[in-house]
Amino acid sequence: MAVDATMPTTIVSAPGTGTSTSNKTSSTATTGIADNFQTFLTLLTTQLQNQNPLDPLDTNQFTQQLVQFAGVEQQLKSNDQLKSLIDIEKSAQATQALVYVGNTVAVDGSKAQFDKSATWNFQAEKDTSATITITNSTGQTAFTGSYPLQQGNSSFVWDGKGNDGVQWPAGAYTLTATGKDSSGNNVAISTEVQGIVDSVDLTSSPPLLSIGGQSYTTDKIKRVIRPSTSS
Structure with missing residues (x-):
């Protein structure tokens, strides 16, 4: 001694230099919201094209909906960016750990x-x-x-x-x-x-x-x- x-x-x-998420659930939710947003835009465009000039659509209502969906779209982009950052961090952790072997x-x-x-x-x-x-x-x-x-x-x-x-x-x-x-x-x-x-x-x-x-x-x-x- x-x-x-x-x-x-x-x-x-x-x-x-770990968080664990359910990628399948997150992906499903993201896809669902994105599909709803596209459906809303399609319906809105169709309504605008076929509206009665004497009785036009309530612009306040669909403007509010458009703003809400735009916010959702930004949140989807933020979630994607956050996931990318998490993936980068995990990759960096793995690389750092392998160096020690x-x-x-x-x-x-x-x-x-x-x-x-x-x-x-x-x-x-x-x-x-x-x-x-x-x-x-x-x-x-x-x-x-x-x-x-x-x-x-x-x-x-x-x-x-x-x-x-x-x-x-x-x-x-x-x-x-x-x-x-x-x-x-x-x-x-x-x-x-x-x-x-x-x-x-x-x-x-x-x-x-x-x-x-x-x-x-x-x-x-x-x-x-x-x-x-x-x-």
């Missing part, structure tokens, strides 16, 4: 998938003495220890060994970190999980990234981390 006060080199910050990222969270090693990142608001506890999926304590953390970012890599030196099996593990300063006051420590994006579920809205068996939306990603290279 090791605490590294230097964060892995980052190559890009990634702030995150195969990359190592840091996301908000405390649960990591252990397989030979597991990495968590911390951010402490001031220098602190931190107590780190790692538990498995059933809540059993796998490891606990105390480490000094400097203000800012640091990382913790667990090799899967418990306090007794016994190797724990691969699986999901949760890390909790509590800190106190030199005066014994509590210090807030936020945790991040580091792992490789295995896949993206594009059927979800917004898309879900799979990282070590856990699902995250793109807005949870804090950093994309450059893989280490050896010469």
Whole structure:
């Protein structure tokens, strides 16, 4: 186990960027309104062509109807434009999510998938003495220890060994970190999980990234981390 006060080199910050609608129902309603509008215009034109010059149509009435339908037509256009914007947003979300596949990222969270090693990142608001506890999926304590953390970012890599030196099996593990300063006051420590994006579920809205068996939306990603290279 090791605490590294230097964060892995980052190559890009990634702030995150879903609504679900019934396209069939919306399309049917839009088509129905559009058909009614065309029918109204046809009837109005026919009435104007065949009206009695001595008893003309009430212009106020059909003018009001025309204005109402014109408003409906504008609403239809607005709905189409809104749908286009939603489609563009969904496409952008999918494209952004696909970029992460195969990359190592840091996301908000405390649960990591252990397989030979597991990495968590911390951010402490001031220098602190931190107590780190790692538990498995059933809540059993796998490891606990105390480490000094400097203000800012640091990382913790667990090799899967418990306090007794016994190797724990691969699986999901949760890390909790509590800190106190030199005066014994509590210090807030936020945790991040580091792992490789295995896949993206594009059927979800917004898309879900799979990282070590856990699902995250793109807005949870804090950093994309450059893989280490050896010469």
